Amino acid sequence: MAKTKTAIAITDKKTAIRDPKPEVQRIEVLASRILDGDILLPKFQRAFVWDRTQILELLDSIMNNYPIGSVLLWLTTQRLRSEKNIAGLAIKDRALEYPVNYLLDGQQRLSSICGALFWDSQDKNSQWNVAYDLRKQQFFHANTLDDLPLHQVRINKLPDAAAFFKHVAGLDTLTSDDKLLLKERAEELFKRFKDYSIATVTLSDMPIGSVAPIFERINSTGTRLTMVDLMRAATWSEEFDLVDSIDEDILGALKDKGFGSIDRKSVLRNFSAASGRSFTADGIDDLRNCNISELKNAAQTTLDAYRRAVDFFATEMKVPNSNVIPYVNQVVVIAEFFRVCPNPTKSQRDEITRYFWKTSLTGYFSGWNTGQMAADKKMLEEFSEGIISALSTHEAMPTDEIWRVRQFRLNNAHAKLLALLLAEQGPRDLLTGQKVTLDQALAWENDKEYHHIFPKSFLKQRGVASQMANCVANFAMITSSSNKLISNSRPSEYFKKVRSELGADFSAVMASNLISDEAMVAAMQDDFDAFISARSVTLHAATRKLCGLD
Known part of the structure; x- marks a missing residue:
């Protein structure tokens, strides 16, 4: 919808839009309304993005009676596509003619409250497997489905008073001196979550064209939307x-x-x-x-x-x-x-x-x-359109030093460039001479197919900084099994053995990894600086050729 039309929809005095209706409701009631399908999450809401710490901090705020902000609802009979669950919990369907409230602001908070109060999963690692430690007076994520120690109570027992106070009664079996204090804290926990209320503001009789811009505006601050x-x-x-x-x-x-x-x-x-x-x-x-x-x-x-x-x-x-x-x-x-x-x-x-x-x-x-x-x-x-025949970036070309200063990390662009550059050569394993499986090597899910040519531990013994040892020019596609065989061997040792085993094929295997004769001479002398310098020149020349520069 055009901005001008949106402005009219919001400000036109002839549009019959009621004033927002504020009221105060208990959080447990709001959570129940969501699960009953009276409050729905419209599809234009984003997914739940809070992490575990944010969930615990919200519950702690409630326990300490700190304000957690209001909730904005839109009451309408318009049927919009909405989420079928919240925090892994199914939302009931409502009759088509029955008006519903669409949640415009407060999703992360209400999702956290619903998840913690009504969690019923069998996943022990669920973010909603939350409990309260009565001794430490803090919330935590349990990592088990088993019953917790009596001084720890799961939050999903709070909606069921009978189940909660059965747990509280069990505190009488404790022999510790603090059992009465623990019971008082348990009762305070129950009272706080039963009585804690927040303001809800309901918008009524508004067209969808007016609601979406409101949603966009109120969600442009706080935890930013993308x-x-x-x-x-x-x-x-x-x-x-x-x-x-x-x-x-x-x-x-x-x-x-x-x-x-x-x-x-x-x-x-x-x-x-x-x-x-x-x-x-x-x-x-x-x-x-x-x-x-x-x-x-x-x-x-x-x-x-x-x-x-x-x-x-x-x-x-x-x-x-x-x-x-x-x-x-x-x-x-x-x-x-x-x-x-x-x-x-x-x-x-x-x-x-x-x-x-x-x-x-x-x-x-x-x-x-x-x-x-x-x-x-x-x-x-x-x-x-054929007006120009070449694509330019007007960017200065780096020197071959780029291969010596860039680090090999999965999120590093030049590490990815190395992988694609080697793929162009049809690389062969440095020890066996077998062709490297490119689909596996280029999956880029982990770096297990990329290893140091000069072993990192060997370089550390020689006083070479890890930053230099991890430079892009010191990496090749090497299988994990070959890397284990290399271990911390001197390059002169394992390359000498490989040359003996591969014979006349040795130079071709090295060339497929863009290791020149000059670089190999340096490797045979365990001269790391000379090797990196020579290989950087080769890597750079190969890339410039692909760029059409040489």
Whole structure:
């Protein structure tokens, strides 16, 4: 809905909207109303995001009679898509003609209260398996389904007075001097949760067009919603749900291809571009002005572009999943290219490939600002139309030192670049000479397939700092079994043995790991500095070649 229309819906004096109705209700009553289906979570609410500490802090605030804020409800007979459960608990269905209250503000708090009070799972590690220690006077997460010591009481006993006070009566069997004090504390716990009340404000007779902007506004502070959360509320209707469109229609279709874990915000950038807008936050915000048909068309166009992009990554770049791509915005730009140019020429595909390697090496997307987004979108349009024949980032190329200063970590872009660079060579295991299984090595779920060429423990004995030992240039695709055999051996020892076993094939195996003859000479002398320097030169030259620079 357009901003101007939203403003009219809220401020037009002719619109018959009742004043908000405030009242005070006990938290147990509110929790029961949710489970009875009288209070529902509209689909444009985000998922539960609080961690265990936040849940315990909320319960502690209630126990100490601290204020926890009010709750905002929307009473209506409009039937909106809503969640079927809260905190793992089923919500009852209500008769269609019966008005319900949709929760606009307070989801995290009420979810926590519902979960703690009415938990009935058999999962001992559940975040709702919460108890109160009467001695320590603090809440904690139990890690068992067994009965707890008598001085500890589960919170889900509070709604059932009989069950709770049966537990309290058991305190009489204690022989400790504090049993009377523990009973007093137990009764105080029961009284606090039975009597604790919070303010609820109910909005009545408001159209959905007015409710979504209110939801967006009240959720723009506190625990921040993401851009996707806010735009879900701003564009939501019974016929279109932005998050469902991204998660189910787009990412769901890419899951089997290994690209289902791309973050929503990145997909939203492409969604915005597909609607005729930009990658930027302002462009995304303007999606609120789209009608349902425009939103659905943008979703389908985005999916089509992603399918082409994923096919390009898999077949031409040997990239099996999105996790190993150095920068997620590379996916955004390449998907946008395939949107504006669904049938590129061979020269255009070759240039896109070179662009991928260039942006990976330079780190262009490590800080993609608004100006770059606009410039890149325009560049893609000109490139697709044949106005320009090359893609540029205007970013200075780093020297080969980059391979010596960057650390090998799963979240490091240059570590991912190394993996893709080695994949291009068809790497073979350093000890056995067998081909490395790339699908496993590039799964990028852990680093077990990547190990130090100069063992870390060996380097530590020589006084080499761990930061230098962990540089990207000191890593190769080595199976866990081979790594165990290498252990903390000197490179000169294990490479000498490997050369003897592989014979004439030794140089080819080393070359497949981008280890040059010069680097091998250094390794045979256990000269770490010389090895890293030589291998950095080789890695850099191989990458520059893929960039089309040499």
